[in-house]
Amino acid sequence: MDFSFTEEQTLLRNSVQKLIQSSYDFETRRKVAKSEAGWRKEIWQQIANDGLIGAAIPEDFGGLGGGAVETMIVMEEFGRGLVIEPYLQNAVIAAGFLKAGGSTKQKEELLPAIAGGESTYAFAYAEPQGRYNLADLTTKATKSGNGYTLNGYKAVVLGAPWADKLIVTARTGGDQRDAKGVSVFIVDKNAKGVTTRDYPTVDGLRASEVTLENVAVGADALIGGEGEGLPLIERVSDEAIAALSAEAIGAMKVLNDTTVEYCKTRKQFGTPIGKFQVLQHRMVDMFMNYEQSVSITYMVTLKLEEEEAERKKAASAAKVQIGKAGRFIGQQSVQLHGGMGMTDELNVGHYFKRLTMIDTQFGNVDHHLKRYASLS
Amino acid sequence: MDLNYTAEDEAFRAEVRAFIEQNQPQHLKGVKRGEYRTKEDFLAWHKILYKKGWLVPSWPAPYNTLSWTPTQKYIWNEENARAETPAILPFGVSMVGPVIYTFGTPEQKARFIPGILSGEVWWCQGYSEPGAGSDLASLKTRAVREGDHYVVNGQKTWTTLAQFADWIFVLVRTDPNAKAQEGITFLLCDMKTPGITVKPIITMDGSHEVNEVWFDNVKVPVENRIHEENKGWTCAKFLLSHERAGIAGVARSKNAIGRLKQMLAMEVVDGGKLIDDADFERKVAELEIDLTALEFTELRTLAAEQAGKGPGLESSILKIKGTEIQQRITELTLEAVGYYAMPFADPLAHNEFAPGPDYAEGAAQHYANMRKTSIYGGSNEIQRNIIAKMVLGL
Known part of the structure; x- marks a missing residue:
């Protein structure tokens, strides 16, 4: 160990x-x-x-x-x-x-x-009806000649405004939510039939809505076997969850340190507010939430190469812990900073927003609680 | 104990419902205040109610000729929430107005009250300072008497909607040597007076609701002082404890849960509806039960008031639970809309591209914005201190 x-x-x-x-x-x-x-x-x-x-x-x-x-x-x-x-x-x-x-x-x-x-790439996987179900796809890729023709709509594709290539998940077979029949393609963003509408996100990033209309790709655009893409998508998503967990603990650490420092210096009623026991205990809870999150981030990082079921459980466990801790730490950092915590000027609100969005990416607490339970 | 409304109350409800249906500004129905575009939007409903004579049912005669019971006022709030009418700005009619009719001279009443009621004069509240938040009495903005004027220097902050204000009511320190609460004076100040600067504070959701208000040698005539010099804390305390009706926001929260449920019926998960998802259903049920308990806590307060026992320290319970529930609604809304919580809808630039369903727009920003509710109006920690000290005697 x-x-x-x-x-x-x-x-x-x-x-x-x-x-x-x-x-x-x-x-x-x-x-x-x-x-x-x-x-x-x-x-x-x-x-x-x-x-x-x-x-x-x-x-x-x-x-x-x-x-x-x-x-x-x-x-x-x-x-x-x-x-x-x-x-x-x-x-x-x-x-x-x-x-x-x-x-x-x-x-x-x-x-x-x-x-x-x-x-530069972006990952176009989410669809409006699909929520966090990676297999729930209406985007279709049909065989044509040596390659495929793609049609569909992808939602909230983070980083797409800066990308020149998109990784697109699409159905080559099966029904809308089947595990089989999902394939993964690399699509040039400037290919004919790809349209994007770009916009900022709440946490200061950029995303696009992506429409694919008769987009032709070659056979070499396919990553992995045709119709065998879901296990690959799940694997990469779990790796993304591990990475997001690491990003989250970095953000949590800044919030906790900033909040403790603020409570040591901010005076009300003639004393630093950090002297009030109710706020001390709050910050202790924030600290424990952070430490638990670090632990689970190490856990998922070290289990990414385990067999599939074990890896999935690890990723879902991490996403639940990070989601809950991120919300608690984010909210309490704002609360303890008072009005200042609400401002755009202070960094606290920006970390709060990023942690909020991390919970949304690749499935929130509820989604991963269910996934974890279904694997146990 | 009786849960039922009287026949009079039911008739009253029918009357106000009909009035609201016929008169509410349709273009503002259900629109969040942060999305109002003009000053007139904020005042539209105010002016309609003023004309009808229904603006200030809690004010005394001669300003108010209504004699609505506390139950009827409750029904009035409920019907407004149900119809999603614009909330009435509190700064004039709920804050400085009652201070003026309670502590003002006849001249002051004659001068200021008509503008408050008609909505012609927009007021803002100069209370908090950078160093005086929860501990309001530690405020430092200084006023020095020079002849028939006070000269005011200092800074106020978190001043809501000061960018539209014509006048500000402001707490200033007139005696720096007295005990904190005893050297404070309550002044009324024209925002056009030289030396006043308003600087916007943009909050993390991108909206401009609050401001800094700076005073640099601002001359305020002595006749604009309410109550005696150094007795301003009496006015401040009166203002803070006044008009607690509706503080819990029960009616508006009920309506917001209704909206949430509509959203859940549209959101899809694994081919089904999110509203049929057992986990989500359970969370909404918990929230509704919490709100039901709060509703009855408020009704008990109301009943006590009706029986002549003034509003008690329950107002701290109403504030804490009310804001916790409001915040919880925004959390569940955020969760409900999934990925479409991510797009940023700039409140300062209208008509931008807004992806996703209409109801999802700004969900994360509203969630962020509503964090303010457990901070403002005496933070929820302060409210718990009040209960600990005043109710439990700790």
């Missing part, structure tokens, strides 16, 4: 921290989120150049050859920095699909460009 980090992992953490400190102060983040572009291409390139996008991509394909622990370290620090750029969509999701389901040719062609920040 060992929960310590290797020297390389510590160096990785240090380099991410350095990047955040040098170019990701809160004021800059706030400005970037409100800017026309909504992100900084040059920072994304720097993230790539520092080797971070490729942290968990094999060395043969342009990465550093790390694994889930490396991803966790980067995501945790990005959570602290409230990083906007689409690390999850690329380093975790796009690379995840290719690593687990891509052919050698696809890996050789596509992974180095991801690691190098040259091509």
